[in-house]
Amino acid sequence: MKVQLVDHNLSDSAVVRAARVSTVGGTHRLLPEPPTAESTERDAGLIGYLMRERHGSPFEHGSLTLYVEAPIFVFREWQRHRIASYNEESARYRELKPDFYLPPVDRDLVQVGKPGAYTFEPGTIEQLATVDTELSTAYRAAYEAYERMLAAGIAREIARAALPVGTYSSMYVTMNPRGLMNFLSLRTHRQDATFVSHPQREIEVCAEKAEAIFRALMPITHAAFEKNGRVAP
Structure with missing residues (x-):
């Protein structure tokens, strides 16, 4: 990302x-004075x-x-x-x-607890492999469907409905x-x-x-x- x-x-x-305009009025300068240690502390x-x-x-x-x-x-x-x-x-x-x-390998995968009171914990190697396999399969199928609709002349605004939120x-x-x-x-x-x-x-x-x-x-x-x-x- x-x-x-x-x-x-x-x-x-x-x-x-x-x-400061609230208390001293406008103090705008086209070329403001360089800050000093005192003015920085005051600010x-x-x-x-x-x-x-x-x-x-x-x-x-x-x-x-x-x-x-x-x-x-x-x-x-x-x-x-x-x-x-x-x-x-x-x-x-x-x-x-x-x-x-696709989630990175250090992304926690398992939700523990109920809504409003839950935590996430690391998944196993097998769970991470499942995520990669299932998401990749779903993405591939969705994009192929998207391309088929575009190739058939379907408007982009309709074909996009096949694409996932990932x-x-x-x-x-x-x-x-x-x-x-x-x-x-x-x-x-x-x-x-x-x-x-x-x-x-x-x-x-x-x-x-x-x-x-x-x-x-x-x-x-x-x-x-x-x-x-x-x-x-």
């Missing part, structure tokens, strides 16, 4: 600027306060666009987060490639920092979080890659997010 940065205008200073204190007290609107200034390649079932989970904009590859307009998802798709997703933190709080599993989430591992892998990008672009904001229990403001 792939998550890549395409474009952004994110910065910790944008959060600070948006927050970190303000961002920490905003995060702790959940004053969320200053975190809505700026956006990042990601390019994502993942199985369709991951996209269906991701697109439940309506605080973002999406444009996905369309099987109505192009023929999809035979790219399908088919890879691609999309662009754009969101602001507040929306991204909401996504991360729900789609990563961290025992030290205030509200522990239990996402499916495949979307968590994508979320971890998105978080690495967020951490690099907004280190002060990300640190405050971590310190305050990974609760989106």
